[in-house]
Amino acid sequence: MGAAEVQMFSMMLMLACGTTETPEEPAPTPTPEPVVEEPVVEEAPPADADNSAAVAKFNATCAPCHGETGLGDGAAAAALDPKPASFAEATFWAERDDAHIMKVIKEGGASVGKSPLMAPFANSFENDAEIEAIIAHMKSLQTG
Numbered sequence: 001m002g003a004a005e006v007q008m009f010s011m012m013l014m015l016a017c018g019t020t021e022t023p024e025e026p027a028p029t030p031t032p033e034p035v036v037e038e039p040v041v042e043e044a045p046p047a048d049a050d051n052s053a054a055v056a057k058f059n060a061t062c063a064p065c066h067g068e069t070g071l072g073d074g075a076a077a078a079a080l081d082p083k084p085a086s087f088a089e090a091t092f093w094a095e096r097d098d099a100h101i102m103k104v105i106k107e108g109g110a111s112v113g114k115s116p117l118m119a120p121f122a123n124s125f126e127n128d129a130e131i132e133a134i135i136a137h138m139k140s141l142q143t144g
């Protein structure tokens, strides 16, 4: 056999093999039964009953000045003048509404005629709801 013939022969072999081989049919995938999910009726947003995320945030972000109990006695408070007011006092809350508190937290003390040492914290929060949760925690520090 000449070289050309050998080549031809092997090509024919390859072709022959190719045609005799029966490609394996993939097993038919069973059509899944549609899963009918019972709608979950949620009365309230996911429970965070103890407001723990807001407490952690307050302790990390605000407590250095305001103190974990909101008395205005955080580690950094010694250097502050004026000192942060005490969130524990009922009079603090009696004199200020939520809109005011929200504004102070977002835009800083200077936005309501208070000290600029109370910085704007809008960038520390994802949304108003997160700030409202912090305010709820601050109110819970009220002792009388």
Ligand code: HEC
Pocket: 058, 061, 062, 063, 064, 065, 066, 076, 080, 081, 082, 083, 084, 085, 096, 101, 104, 105, 109, 112, 113, 114, 115, 116, 117, 118, 119, 121, 124, 134
């Ligand atoms: C660098 C220190 C510092 C940090 C941190 C800080 N504050 Fe203050 N904050 C102050 C000072 C000082 C005042 C008092 C301003 C004044 O009375 O003029 C104040 C006042 C306030 C007031 C009262 C404003 C008013 O009407 O009397 C609120 C509410 C408040 N801060 C919320 C927060 C919250 C919430 C955080 C955390 C997200 C926070 N602060 C973080 C220093 C700080």
